[in-house]
Amino acid sequence: MQTQLAQLVATATQEAAAVSTRAEMEAYKARIVGPNGSLTAVMKSMATLSKEERPVVGKLINEAKKAVEEILAALQQKIENSEIGAALGAAVDPTLTSPDAAAGSLHPLTRTRERILTTFRKLGFTVAEGPEIETEWHCFDALNTPPDHPARDMQDTLYMPKSFRSADAPRRGEEALVLRTHTSSVQVRTMLTRKPPFRIVAPGRCFRRDAVDATHSANFHQVEGLWIDKNVTLADLRGVLDFFVKETFGADAEIRLRPSFFPFTEPSFEMDLRSPNLGRLSNRWLEIMGCGLVDPKVLELCEIDSKEYSGLAFGLGLERIAMLIHGIDDIRHFYNNDLRFLRQFA
Ligand code: FA5
Numbered sequence: 232m233q234t235q236l237a238q239l240v241a242t243a244t245q246e247a248a249a250v251s252t253r254a255e256m257e258a259y260k261a262r263i264v265g266p267n268g269s270l271t272a273v274m275k276s277m278a279t280l281s282k283e284e285r286p287v288v289g290k291l292i293n294e295a296k297k298a299v300e301e302i303l304a305a306l307q308q309k310i311e312n313s314e315i316g317a318a319l320g321a322a323v324d325p326t327l328t329s330p331d332a333a334a335g336s337l338h339p340l341t342r343t344r345e346r347i348l349t350t351f352r353k354l355g356f357t358v359a360e361g362p363e364i365e366t367e368w369h370c371f372d373a374l375n376t377p378p379d380h381p382a383r384d385m386q387d388t389l390y391m392p393k394s395f396r397s398a399d400a401p402r403r404g405e406e407a408l409v410l411r412t413h414t415s416s417v418q419v420r421t422m423l424t425r426k427p428p429f430r431i432v433a434p435g436r437c438f439r440r441d442a443v444d445a446t447h448s449a450n451f452h453q454v455e456g457l458w459i460d461k462n463v464t465l466a467d468l469r470g471v472l473d474f475f476v477k478e479t480f481g482a483d484a485e486i487r488l489r490p491s492f493f494p495f496t497e498p499s500f501e502m503d504l505r506s507p508n509l510g511r512l513s514n515r516w517l518e519i520m521g522c523g524l525v526d527p528k529v530l531e532l533c534e535i536d537s538k539e540y541s542g543l544a545f546g547l548g549l550e551r552i553a554m555l556i557h558g559i560d561d562i563r564h565f566y567n568n569d570l571r572f573l574r575q576f577a
Contacts, residue, residue, distance in 0.1 A: 232273075232288050236295040239269055247302050251313070256306050263299055270299055336577035340452060340565055343553035344434050347454050350478040351432045354471060356456065359431040361417035362399035363438070364391060367406045373419040373532045374495040388412050389438050410438035413546055414455035415495060418525075421457060422533035427540050428460035434549065445561045452549035459525070459535060459542035465498075468522060468543040472502055479556065480506045487516060496523025496544055510558045517555065520547035 243263055250259050263270050273292060280288055337345075348358060361369075370376075371383055381387065391397075391408040402408060417433035433455040441447045458467065469488065476484045484506035493499040500523055503516040522545035527537035535542075550562050557576075559565075564572050 233291055236273065236291050239263075239273065240295050240298045242269075243299055243302055247306055250306055251310075253310050253314070256303075256310055259306070260303060264303075270295065334577075336573070338565075338573065339553050339557060339559075339576045340549055342576060343556060344452070344454065344549055346479065346556075347475070347547075347549070347552065348432055348434065350475050351430075351456065353478075354430070354474060356430040356432045356458070359417050359421050359433045360435065361411075361414070361420045361433065362397065363411055363436050364395075364397045364400055364408055365411040365416045366400045366402055367409055368403060369400065369416040369419045370409050370411050370413075373529065374415055375526055375528050375532065376494045380494065382412060385440075387440055389440060411435075412439050413437055414453040415544070415546060417455055418457045418495075418529075418544060419533055422459065422530070422535050427535060427542075428458075430456075430458040430460075432456050443563070445563070446551070446554075448550065448562050448566070451562070453546050454549055456522075456545045457525070457542060458544075459530075459540050461540060463524070463541045463543050465524060465543075468524065468545070471543065472520075472522065472545065476504055476506075479552065480504065481508050483507055488522070489518075491521065491523075493521055493523060495526050495529045496521075497526040499523035502545070504555075509555055512555065519551055519555070520545050522546070 246259060246262075250256050262268055265271065270292075273295075277285060277288060277292070367383070370388075371380065372378075376382060389410040391410070393407070395408055396402070397408060400408060414433045414435045414437060417431070417435065421429065421431050421433070435452065435455075436450060437453050438450050441449055443449055456471070458471070465488075469486070472488075473486050476486050484504060487503040487505070488500040489503060491499045491501040499521065501518050502520045502522050504519050505514060505516050507513050509515075509517075522543070525542035525544050527541075530537040530540060530542065550565055553559065553565070554562065
C-alpha cells in the first residue's frame with residue numbers, strides 16, 4: 232500500500248507539470264480525486280482492511296491526500312496567474328483606476344443642505360458661517376434671551392468647561408462658552424460685521440441636551456436665514472418661505488404661519504407645511520421651522536439702526552426637512568453609517 236501511494240503521488244507530480252489550462256486541470260483533478268479517481272479508489276479500499284491495518288494505512292492515505300492537495304493548490308494558482316496574464320494582454324496601464332472601486336456618494340444631509348442653499352441662492356441669499364463653540368452673548372444675550380430664560384438652563388444647553396478658550400469665539404470677561412443651541416448666533420455675527428442690506432443663509436451643526444428619539448438628536452443641523460433691508464415686511468417673509476417650500480416639496484405645497492414666541496423675533500411664528508406629496512404625511516399640517524421679523528431690540532444690540540432697517544429671520548431643522556423629502560421615519564438613520572441606508576441616496 233505504501234509503495235502504491237508513493238507511486239500515486241509521484242505520477243501526480245509528474246503529470247501536473249503538463250497541465251496548463253483550466254480544462255486540463257479539471258480533468259487531472261478528476262483522474263486523482265474524482266469519483267473514479269486513483270486516490271479515491273485507494274480510500275475506498277480501506278473498507279476491506281482489518282481493524283489493525285486501518286490506522287496505519289489511514290495515516291499513509293492522509294499523507295498522500297495532503298501531497299495531492301498541495302499539488303492541486305499550486306496548479307490552481309499557476310492557472311489563475313496565466314489567465315490574468317492573458318486577460319491583461321501586453322498593454323497594462325497600472326495608473327488606471329480599478330474598474331470595480333466602490334464609488335462613494337454624498338450623505339443625504341449634505342444633499343438636502345445643498346438643495347436648500349441652492350433654493351435660497353435663487354433669491355439672492357449668500358452663505359454665512361459661524362463657530363459651533365459660541366459665547367453665551369452671541370447665542371443668547373444678543374438675541375434678547377435673558378439669563379433666566381429656560382433655554383440657558385444647564386438642562387437644555389451644553390456648556391464648555393470654564394477653562395476652555397476658543398480663538399473663534401473669544402469670551403468677554405467671565406461669560407461662558409456653549410455649544411451653540413441654534414444657528415441664530417450666526418445672525419448676530421453677520422449683523423455685527425456686515426452693513427445692510429444683506430440676505431444670508433447659515434447652515435450648521437447645533438447641540439442640545441435633548442433626549443434622543445425618532446425625531447430628536449442631541450446633535451442636529453439647522454439652516455438659518457436672515458434678510459436685513461429697509462422695509463422688510465411679513466409679506467417678504469411669507470414670500471420667501473412659500474418659494475422655499477414650493478421649490479422643495481412641489482408647486483402644490485402650502486404654508487401656514489402660526490403665532491408663536493421667540494425672544495429675538497416680533498412677531499414670531501411657527502411655519503407649517505402641507506403637501507399632497509409626502510406619503511403617509513400627505514395633506515397634514517407639519518411644523519417645520521421657526522420664523523418672524525427681527526425684534527428691533529436685537530437690531531440695536533447688533534449695532535443696526537432699527538428706525539432705518541427691519542429684517543426677517545427663520546431657522547429650520549435640516550434633518551426634519553430631509554426626513555420629509557425622503558420619507559425617513561427615524562432621525563437616527565442619518566448618524567448610523569449603515570451602508571444599506573446610505574446607498575439609497577447614491
Ligand atoms: C430655533 O432654534 C430658532 N433659533 C429658530 C428661529 C430662527 C426662529 C430665526 C425665529 C427666527 P427651534 O428650537 O424651534 O427654533 O428649532 C428650529 C428647528 O430645529 C425645529 O423646527 C426643528 O426642526 C429643529 N430642531 C430643534 N431641536 C432639534 C433636535 N433636538 N433634533 C433635531 N432637530 C431639532
